[in-house]
Amino acid sequence: MTHKDNGVTALDLPMVDPLPERTQKFFDICQDKLGLVPNVLKSYAFDIDKLNAFSAFYNDLMLGDSGLTKLEREMIAVAVSSINRCFYCLTAHGAAVRELSGDPKLGEHLVMNWRTAPVTAPQRAMLEFAAKMTTESHAIGEEDRQALRDHGFTDRDIWDIANVAGFYNMSNRVASATDMRPNDEYHASFR
Amino acid sequence: MTHKDNGVTALDLPMVDPLPERTQKFFDICQDKLGLVPNVLKSYAFDIDKLNAFSAFYNDLMLGDSGLTKLEREMIAVAVSSINRCFYCLTAHGAAVRELSGDPKLGEHLVMNWRTAPVTAPQRAMLEFAAKMTTESHAIGEEDRQALRDHGFTDRDIWDIANVAGFYNMSNRVASATDMRPNDEYHASFR
């Protein structure tokens, strides 16, 4: 369980050195705005094409235009990561929920048991859909999509819920498979 | 379970019409080379930014440089999709295994029960890692990564195995959540 050159996973895949100028600028902005460069980005930086593809995909999904608020997308991230028990994602996105909601207790609650957390009825339906996608996606049927529509979600919203939930089912597994470790700074933030 | 305007999912998210020239060209190339435009691409084409981000991510992963052959990446796709019981991905990537291996029976076998399929010992280790990522990623430890190294996989190979297995854990779930349907052409191909 030693962590190698890039400092963030159990794999010996050091970052390109020096980083290309554009990547360095991107990392500098992260440092400026967030106070850290998320370790997940460092983990992909052994191959700049992969880093760029991942970042573009992530940014469109989590920061792009959507009927879901950024907090709601982070709530899905935490609920899915909780089912998959992903240390990296629970740490990073738990902090994001604490920050965006201004409610540290909500962040903790979603990490520990999303089912009993105090969220709105549509948000609960959204998390139930994401949870079913996580544990038995093959059993999803039209009645599950309709339940979301009945709570006011549009088909575009359903697409976004499905894609955010899908994304963390990917990145939870990549993080666990490579023993990716979150930046220490997340732990004490927004408590 | 009616399928809406874009013809490929249960969501009413029609493709941008007309498609931007660059996208149309991409789809024309697909039609030329594969005899079809994969429905998954059509499903993202209601938003060209999303389509581009998805395509770039996919192409880097499945077609880019790697220590894993394209067939091995498709084998992971099928084994993961089999555990998740994803109709879309099993159909499309089952066909890909049949094509790339020249062994229709192998494609069928991986769809039905990857554990008893005749693959090499390293390939079996690779599929076992992908399966553990799929069913209990939180339990992966250094011993699992070491098992891959013992079969000759490099840390970069492990990264690629993890990312391919992770990717299908995403796209299986998006496909099931939206009831994405595979192009009919796959079924009879390479039998």
Next chain:
Amino acid sequence: MTHKDNGVTALDLPMVDPLPERTQKFFDICQDKLGLVPNVLKSYAFDIDKLNAFSAFYNDLMLGDSGLTKLEREMIAVAVSSINRCFYCLTAHGAAVRELSGDPKLGEHLVMNWRTAPVTAPQRAMLEFAAKMTTESHAIGEEDRQALRDHGFTDRDIWDIANVAGFYNMSNRVASATDMRPNDEYHASFR
């Protein structure tokens, strides 16, 4: 994983040689009608009493008089075998669904994810009952039987559904336990 004398399982249990006249005739008829002698029959042929008991039981169940069509019985066979991930039975009975339905895509769909396959409402109820029997038979209650009656099934039909679903829960396990391999001919048939 070498396959022994009888060519169809991992167990060294060669067929009686020569076969009794009546058995040889039965196998000749199979060859004539089906173009093959199903490997499952060869696997029991190390003991003619066992072969006869199995064949009689199978024939009554799958070919005998019933309110269920032969296709419906094969649909149950495939759905159950899919849950149990039995390579032998999915191959042989997937082919049977393709043949009897004249719809190759339906056969594939049931192999991959029966829950999203396009079947009638009564057929779906029938498959749900068979699936519940497969995964948690102890939880079946009167409400499950009533659900079948509400779709028009008689008590005799329910008996037949239960017995077909039960049978494949047996033969899936025998096939997997002995590594029984399907005849190659099934793979390309009725595509």
Next chain:
Amino acid sequence: MTHKDNGVTALDLPMVDPLPERTQKFFDICQDKLGLVPNVLKSYAFDIDKLNAFSAFYNDLMLGDSGLTKLEREMIAVAVSSINRCFYCLTAHGAAVRELSGDPKLGEHLVMNWRTAPVTAPQRAMLEFAAKMTTESHAIGEEDRQALRDHGFTDRDIWDIANVAGFYNMSNRVASATDMRPNDEYHASFR
């Protein structure tokens, strides 16, 4: 949960009345030898062909020639039925273990938790194989069969273990699906 005319299942499928002479004789022998006609036989007696096919299959398996003792076959029956939580089979075959072993406590122990019951090492291996067949038959590999051979079981013995374990995975499910009830006489017998 009313029990219908035949008195033994929740389905309205009364026995043929009068029974054919040969069947009546068979039932009379049961009554003489066992002090009861097992309800499972009555449940099939709405159709004499089905009753005969079932009886022939059962008798060959449980009473026919085998390297396994009758007690060992009953031990498998109880362990499998315990995993599937089948009231009928646990009652009837729990009594059989008590009778054949002369050890009432062993019968109880196998019903409640076969894993901690005091059996020989080969018997434990046999029950582990039967249990794996019951819970994840698709994962059985050559190493599981070899483990049985290492305990002295022949390939024919393995066939018999597989078929007995398979059989109760069928009949447990048929019994639960039809709410089959055991004869009251079993409960107090051989305590």
Next chain:
Amino acid sequence: MTHKDNGVTALDLPMVDPLPERTQKFFDICQDKLGLVPNVLKSYAFDIDKLNAFSAFYNDLMLGDSGLTKLEREMIAVAVSSINRCFYCLTAHGAAVRELSGDPKLGEHLVMNWRTAPVTAPQRAMLEFAAKMTTESHAIGEEDRQALRDHGFTDRDIWDIANVAGFYNMSNRVASATDMRPNDEYHASFR
């Protein structure tokens, strides 16, 4: 699997010898009233403080004032122990159900498959709540508590159901972890 000095678990933790007078008196009363000193008490008797704390907790819960009858508390004990497959608790509390109900068959039925046992509708609701607590306590919501209220249970009754079900989820696990063996006398009693 040898059982050590105290005769009841796989751990070498002999009873305090001689027992303090008060404890000896307690054990004498057990012997008088029950015909045995329950092995679970002997297992804690290596430390009299632990024995006293356990006994006090147990007696308040199972014998103290409650809206639930003693039989109902034992029914919960058996249903929970059945899910956890605890040999000790199924033996001891199965006997208690047989005794308190005067219905040996009911005791057996609850041991084998509580879901199909003939109990009243409120008792079934009570057992369903206890079972959900056992298998997925994190998913319990207000609707589950309300279902109990709808059957006439008070909030105090719900507390008692929760605490009895909780208790056996503890003691089942302690018994299994230490291989605690029930007194032989239970097996034949109240048949």
Next chain:
Amino acid sequence: MTHKDNGVTALDLPMVDPLPERTQKFFDICQDKLGLVPNVLKSYAFDIDKLNAFSAFYNDLMLGDSGLTKLEREMIAVAVSSINRCFYCLTAHGAAVRELSGDPKLGEHLVMNWRTAPVTAPQRAMLEFAAKMTTESHAIGEEDRQALRDHGFTDRDIWDIANVAGFYNMSNRVASATDMRPNDEYHASFR
């Protein structure tokens, strides 16, 4: 999900008012030492006998003499509560791990995925035993106890591990069944 008079559970079971002098003193000491009266104690205070029995049992187990340190007992509490996803216990005992270890990150890590947390080899063995007790106690065998002995644990230590793990399998379920909510003060403490 309204919380009733006692403020800590979904059940309407107000505390005895006024509290008996001895109980009030106990609560005052809690307030003094911990800065709060743990809500779990308030939840039992509708019945002083129950409160006393619970407190005595808890204090012996978690604060009494043992070969396990208090931190180790809290680590077991968190690992078990994490598997059971208990919001109350993860909050309260997560804080305890942060306090006793002086390592906030360790507390978080155990809440999120105990399997990848940095603990000593004996502690990991201890948590594996507690986890197996939590998910499949019926499968624990002598080899599991021996694994603990091989790490230097005595039989008395094994008893304590089993009883602490057992206890949280009880209290997790009681807390979830009653929707018990942790004191807000825990969330920000020892970060």
